[in-house]
Amino acid sequence: MTTDAPQAMASTPLYQQQPQPVPATRRLLVSQSLVQPEVNALQAALAQFAEPLQVLVLGESAVDPVALDSVEAFAGPQLLRARLQTLLATAPVGTRLYLCGDEVFLWDCRQLAEEAGLLDEEIELFRTGARRRLYCVHCATFQDITDEALSECTCCGVQLLVRTHFSRRLGAYMGVCSDPNLPRAEVRP
């Protein structure tokens, strides 16, 4: 069914609260942290599945080694990405990927997973934290923001209005000049 009616929020990504009860032969959780309560709830939910859970986590998070026997921690995002890539290169269809973190983290990992051949339907996103990514449509620069509605571009200095439009490809919200008559943040003489 397709309709042409404009849907203001159609591109706004939806995040999950609970993992879907679907079969898989292998489950992989990639998380920005293991210390937030949201992550703990997710881990507990994933522990209900019969298949063993493999976990990759960023930072020297406080990991309870008893509860989780296959947790690998990485000092930086590059190392984590490299490991995820290696794992996915040999993973079979039937692998389910759970990503947990702020929006910037989620969409970076998601893009990598997609390149490795995973489909939308095989990836679940759990958002924690407020950080998100803004894309300046005027100079094509990315910057991280939280929930502000206006932000000055760190590169070209334009005062950007943060649109609700989210680009899945860029993993970012579109930022457009908020006042064409006054493109710069500060009034110039």
Place this chain on the structure above:
Amino acid sequence: MSAAIEVRVAAVRQLTPVVREFTFEPLQGRLPGFSAGSHVVVHMPLAERTLRNAYSLLSDPTERGHYRIAVRLQDESRGGSRFMHEQVKEGDRLQLSPPANLFSPSSQARRHLLIAGGIGITPFLSYLPELRARGADFSLHYAFRGGLTDAYRQQLQAELGERLSCYDAEAGCFLDLPRLLGEQPLGSHVYVCGPQSLIEAVREQAAALGWPASRVHWEVFAAPEPGQPFVAQLARSGKRVAVGSDFSLLEALEQAGVEVPNLCRGGVCGQCDTRYLDGEVEHRDAFLGAAERATHLMPCVSRGRCGSALLLDL
């Protein structure tokens, strides 16, 4: 619906005791092009009725001069495959509906896992030239009964080598679906064509192993199952059509001169979607959702019920 194509039977070849291959040439002009995985519907003028059965085109899509199909003689045939085997000779003329494709190879797949059961090998024969031209990664798994339903086996062995695995039930060799589907790399798509039981086994096994439906493709060419006779009343034209037990509703409508758009004639493509206003329906399609079934039916497979007149919006 586009007009039927007139063809001449250029060659008939017996491939196995139950499989015959037919090559068709255009009576005039050129044949419409087709893509890998396409089928045509052959119109078979039997004495008492015209049957229309869908068959995969198995020729190379880049060879435009002819079409080729292979037909398996079915035990439970309503006469279609028997007609093709016993009546059709070289030089005969036949009518075909133009090619349609409901089973094309995915453009996203990085690896194509093809699973064929018996005569279900046919759509894959048109896949092979295309997959090779694309330089695609693929493997073909062919299950059959040796000496009976193993059409094209030697040819495939010679062409595909390692990429072909054969499973001869006569030699006690069977497909191991859990293993096969459990070890495919990310980016794989699976395609299955063959008997209903094989298609169901692949779909179920894939689902159980966590394959999303979008990675699983299948093609069925089942003649509509017989059912109870019933009567269809056409609301707009006022016609009354009696549907015999071995006719589908679509066939009975066609016989009565009512054309309904159709492609697969097997309840999967959604083309023949028809609204009904009253009556009980036995839904047998794989297309409509539960809510849609309250008002629509697929006449190529679904039927009314004996004793309750079906009122169609036609």
